[in-house]
Amino acid sequence: MSYNNELKLEFLSLSENEGFARSCVASFCLPLNPSVEVITDIKTAVSEAVTNCVVHAYPNTVGKIEILVKLTQNEIYISVKDFGVGIEDVIKAKEPFYTSKPESERSGMGFTVMESFMDNVTVTSKINVGTEVVLIKKLEEVSEAVGG
Amino acid sequence: MNIKSRIYNNTLYIMLVGELDEYSASYTRNYLDNIIETPNFNQVIIDLSELEFMDSTGIGVLIGRYKKLKSQKIPIYICNPNLHIEKIFKMTGLYEIMPKIS
Numbered sequence: 001m002s003y004n005n006e007l008k009l010e011f012l013s014l015s016e017n018e019g020f021a022r023s024c025v026a027s028f029c030l031p032l033n034p035s036v037e038v039i040t041d042i043k044t045a046v047s048e049a050v051t052n053c054v055v056h057a058y059p060n061t062v063g064k065i066e067i068l069v070k071l072t073q074n075e076i077y078i079s080v081k082d083f084g085v086g087i088e089d090v091i092k093a094k095e096p097f098y099t100s101k102p103e104s105e106r107s108g109m110g111f112t113v114m115e116s117f118m119d120n121v122t123v124t125s126k127i128n129v130g131t132e133v134v135l136i137k138k139l140e141e142v143s144e145a146v147g148g
Numbered sequence: 149m150n151i152k153s154r155i156y157n158n159t160l161y162i163m164l165v166g167e168l169d170e171y172s173a174s175y176t177r178n179y180l181d182n183i184i185e186t187p188n189f190n191q192v193i194i195d196l197s198e199l200e201f202m203d204s205t206g207i208g209v210l211i212g213r214y215k216k217l218k219s220q221k222i223p224i225y226i227c228n229p230n231l232h233i234e235k236i237f238k239m240t241g242l243y244e245i246m247p248k249i250s
Contacts, residue, residue: 015169015170015171016171018169018170018171019167019169019171019201022201037231037232040201040231040232040235043201043232044201044203044232044236047169047201047203048203048204051169051170051203051204051205054170055170105177105208105209105211105212106204106205106208107204107205107207107208107211107240108204109204109207109239109240110203110204112204112239112240113203113204113236113239113240116239117235
């Protein structure tokens with residue numbers, strides 16, 4: 001039996017939307033019967049990706065954040081996209097403890113957390129066009145997934 | 149985010165209740181800075197038993213408070229993190245500067 005499901009969310013880059021976004025994505029994944037650990041990994045990774053959009057993508061303004069989730073039997077695919085300033089040097093941005101805003105007490109661990117909590121993280125960015133972060137979580141073979 | 153605090157036996161006890169992310173970060177930062185501005189305690193214990201969620205923004209907030217207290221030689225200890233928060237603490241090496249106690 002194959003399973004396919006999709007969710008698209010669009011919301012403003014306001015920090016109060018972070019809790020909604022991560023809970024919404026996590027809830028959407030529930031039909032796959034993921035473990036509690038998988039759910040919290042997803043919540044954390046989504047929170048990191050959305051925080052990046054809120055904090056960095058739209059300096060001094062508010063823009064749109066788009067999340068696309070695709071579920072299949074053995075994989076959770078999450079794309080978090082903004083249409084903001086973009087990241088000049090993605091490799092540098094991904095380095096542990098690197099932050100472009102050291103003055104505001106940022107840990108610089110966002111991408112590191114995403115990478116260690118998910119199976120695959122891809123960042124695509126273009127200056128003044130935007131950034132897309134794709135987070136992938138592989139699921140163990142579950143015997144009774146997607147029941148009822 | 150809801151924060152409770154009390155001082156007992158020269159120890160500042162802080163309990164974080166809720167979720168520590170970008171949205172609650174500035175409230176948490178301001179609340180904690182208000183208490184630690186004039187320290188009448190010699191150590192801080194942060195109880196995370198009722199903190200449901202934290203991401204790297206929360207790590208930044210905790211490191212910021214650690215730096216402020218370090219200049220006054222006041223250590224911070226962490227207790228009762230849930231498994232998810234434990235994972236972030238281990239991953240980011242935070243326990244090296246804020247040891248976990250039981």
